Amino acid sequence: MNLAVVGIGLIGGSVARALREAGQAERISAYDTDAQQLEQALSLGVIDRVGHSVADAVSDADLVLLAVPVGAVGSVVAALIPALAPGTVVTDVGSTKGSVIESVIAVCGEWPQWFVPGHPIAGGERFGVAASRADLFRGRRVILTPGSAVEESAIERVRSAWQSCGATVVEMEPQHHDEVLAATSHLPHVLAYALVDCLAGMESEREIFAYAAGGFRDFTRIASSSPRMWHDIVRANRAALLPVIDEFSRVLTSLRDAIERDDGEAVLAQFQHARSAREQYLETVERAFKNQ
Numbered sequence: 001m002n003l004a005v006v007g008i009g010l011i012g013g014s015v016a017r018a019l020r021e022a023g024q025a026e027r028i029s030a031y032d033t034d035a036q037q038l039e040q041a042l043s044l045g046v047i048d049r050v051g052h053s054v055a056d057a058v059s060d061a062d063l064v065l066l067a068v069p070v071g072a073v074g075s076v077v078a079a080l081i082p083a084l085a086p087g088t089v090v091t092d093v094g095s096t097k098g099s100v101i102e103s104v105i106a107v108c109g110e111w112p113q114w115f116v117p118g119h120p121i122a123g124g125e126r127f128g129v130a131a132s133r134a135d136l137f138r139g140r141r142v143i144l145t146p147g148s149a150v151e152e153s154a155i156e157r158v159r160s161a162w163q164s165c166g167a168t169v170v171e172m173e174p175q176h177h178d179e180v181l182a183a184t185s186h187l188p189h190v191l192a193y194a195l196v197d198c199l200a201g202m203e204s205e206r207e208i209f210a211y212a213a214g215g216f217r218d219f220t221r222i223a224s225s226s227p228r229m230w231h232d233i234v235r236a237n238r239a240a241l242l243p244v245i246d247e248f249s250r251v252l253t254s255l256r257d258a259i260e261r262d263d264g265e266a267v268l269a270q271f272q273h274a275r276s277a278r279e280q281y282l283e284t285v286e287r288a289f290k291n292q
């Protein structure tokens with residue numbers, strides 16, 4: 001299979017490495033607006049060829065992977081359409097699905113038969129091709145949100161590529177995807193950025209970071225993620241994100257009020273409820289890993 005990757009960063013680079021390692025990609029071309037990423041990808045052996053443009057990179061591809069920030073998908077699709085060969089399948093890895101689908105439909109007029117939206121639930125706070133790894137998706141889930149206009153053979157090509165990367169593929173409605181990810185991924189990133197931003201404002205007076213323990217490091221790891229990528233995600237998924245931010249604010253305020261009233265029972269009940277939910281989550285995750 002000939003693979004073309006547009007956006008050869010953490011995710012694009014990791015898919016390229018994984019498909020190469022699995023023997024599924026004979027020739028890998030890439031295009032990126034950042035020439036340094038392309039040079040690095042070439043010198044690391046992640047790709048075989050640098051495209052001069054999106055169109056040039058995708059022209060002989062069987063599978064095109066769009067691994068750019070979600071706000072850039074529409075313009076990339078507009079650039080690739082003139083060069084798309086019959087039978088080529090295009091997929092993406094964007095963290096939001098409704099906005100990506102809308103931007104593709106805005107460019108194409110309707111949902112094109114060749115487009116299978118996807119989202120790997122795996123990644124990390126580091127970005128750029130230097131951070132990419134062949135095993136990033138092993139044992140992880142990938143959500144596909146194909147519409148009814150998409151041919152089964154196109155879905156199968158994308159499903160099979162992800163399975164070759166070691167992932168389990170599930171299908172979901174785009175809106176459900178965006179609501180679930182708003183709660184489990186987008187809200188935690190917003191909270192981590194907000195917490196570090198808030199403490200950074202106090203830092204100069206009180207030197208607080210010097211005394212931060214492991215809990216602070218664990219909680220805030222994801223605030224090291226790409227600001228540009230997360231800027232795109234929260235804007236693209238604001239319809240699903242705002243209600244969960246509001247619900248979180250309500251729960252935080254209720255905890256704050258219980259602390260103010262010195263209502264030990266209410267504080268303990270909230271912490272116990274949260275702890276047992278997390279223990280249950282960990283058990284489910286471990287069971288899922290064992291069954292793979």
Ligand SMILES: NC(=O)C1=CN([C@@H]2O[C@H](COP(=O)(O)OP(=O)(O)OC[C@H]3O[C@@H](n4cnc5c(N)ncnc54)[C@H](O)[C@@H]3O)[C@@H](O)[C@H]2O)C=CC1
Binds near residue numbers: 032
């Ligand atoms: N980082 C993560 O943990 C995960 C990210 N994603 C999604 O994957 C996508 C890529 O994210 P990462 O690989 O983490 O970011 P990254 O920053 O490592 O890579 C993105 C690459 O896209 C390039 N790019 C930006 N605009 C472009 C354009 N118009 N044309 C061509 N190249 C362009 C950038 O130069 C960069 O090299 C995003 O849509 C993100 O939502 C999905 C799952 C996990």
Ligand SMILES: O=C(O)C(=O)Cc1ccc(O)cc1
Binds near residue numbers: 095120121122222
């Ligand atoms: O760094 C982490 O732990 C993440 O949560 C990575 C991540 C970021 C964005 C996604 O859409 C999916 C996974």
